[in-house]
Amino acid sequence: MKGLILAAGYGTRFLPVTKTIPKEMLPLIDRPSIAFIVEEFIDSGIDDIVIITSRRKKTLEDYFDREIELETLFRAEGAKAKLAAVAPPKARFTFIRQQEMLGTGHALLSAKSVMGDEPFVVAYPDDLHFGEPPLSRQLIETFKQTGCTVLSTIHNPPNLERYGILDMADDGFHVTDIIEKPAPGTEPSKEATIGRYLYTPDIFGYLEEGWKKHTGGEYYHTYALKKLMDQGKVVYRQCEGERLDTGSPAGYLQAILRYASTIPEYREVLMDGINGL
Numbered sequence: 001m002k003g004l005i006l007a008a009g010y011g012t013r014f015l016p017v018t019k020t021i022p023k024e025m026l027p028l029i030d031r032p033s034i035a036f037i038v039e040e041f042i043d044s045g046i047d048d049i050v051i052i053t054s055r056r057k058k059t060l061e062d063y064f065d066r067e068i069e070l071e072t073l074f075r076a077e078g079a080k081a082k083l084a085a086v087a088p089p090k091a092r093f094t095f096i097r098q099q100e101m102l103g104t105g106h107a108l109l110s111a112k113s114v115m116g117d118e119p120f121v122v123a124y125p126d127d128l129h130f131g132e133p134p135l136s137r138q139l140i141e142t143f144k145q146t147g148c149t150v151l152s153t154i155h156n157p158p159n160l161e162r163y164g165i166l167d168m169a170d171d172g173f174h175v176t177d178i179i180e181k182p183a184p185g186t187e188p189s190k191e192a193t194i195g196r197y198l199y200t201p202d203i204f205g206y207l208e209e210g211w212k213k214h215t216g217g218e219y220y221h222t223y224a225l226k227k228l229m230d231q232g233k234v235v236y237r238q239c240e241g242e243r244l245d246t247g248s249p250a251g252y253l254q255a256i257l258r259y260a261s262t263i264p265e266y267r268e269v270l271m272d273g274i275n276g277l
């Protein structure tokens with residue numbers, strides 16, 4: 001299966017650093033945040049990875065390439081750990097450049113010819129996942145059981161009004177609607193979608209249909225998704241494990257601390273630092 005990462009956004013919440021560093025390249029200590037998504041894809045059996053980028057994001061393409069000079073040097077030195085650290089992930093990468101930021105629906109359409117006629121997983125790089133099974137694999141499992149488009153959710157997070165919230169059919173499993181950022185108290189359920197979606201390829205026909213009717217401004221994927229929902233072809237799966245939102249500086253800091261806590265040498269520094277404070 002192919003995986004698609006939507007990484008074309010400006011990252012304005014992280015200005016000024018995003019003037020020159022793509023948001024997805026901001027590191028969690030020693031690796032850029034997007035590397036966690038790529039790792040999740042590979043651990044989920046996805047090794048054909050398409051990344052939608054934009055101008056000023058060349059470092060992102062270079063990151064997933066080989067570093068021949070360093071490889072040669074480390075090989076000569078017999079520095080195995082360093083060699084492993086610079087090795088690119090074992091996946092095939094394709095980059096598509098989105099020339100205008102016209103929304104998620106437009107970004108998905110720009111990948112149509114590359115994605116082919118198969119289901120695929122889409123990741124928003126702000127949403128990182130820690131735990132087993134890897135989040136993309138969870139969606140693939142549910143797809144294999146149902147043949148449907150699958151939306152990943154978390155149950156009743158704080159600030160429901162920041163998410164796309166699902167409405168469900170009587171079976172409690174098929175999704176009938178998604179309300180983007182509902183006013184507090186009006187949400188149809190407590191299932192909040194997060195940035196992982198498994199789409200069946202029939203989404204593209206509806207994306208094209210919606211694009212023809214689109215009259216301006218950003219074009220989201222919701223029109224096409226609702227068409228699939230009307231036919232009973234969308235289900236959801238609650239995310240097992242921990243989801244972190246690096247889309248804001250506070251969430252990004254949380255992700256750094258969470259990652260640091262998983263590595264013994266950093267964990268010690270983290271605990272000392274907190275005690276010092």
Ligand code: G1P
Pocket residue numbers: 124127162163164165180192193194195247
């Ligand atoms: C996007 C989606 C929303 C989803 C959220 C998850 O919103 O539109 O449905 O709940 O990601 O992170 P954004 O965070 O881009 O405002």
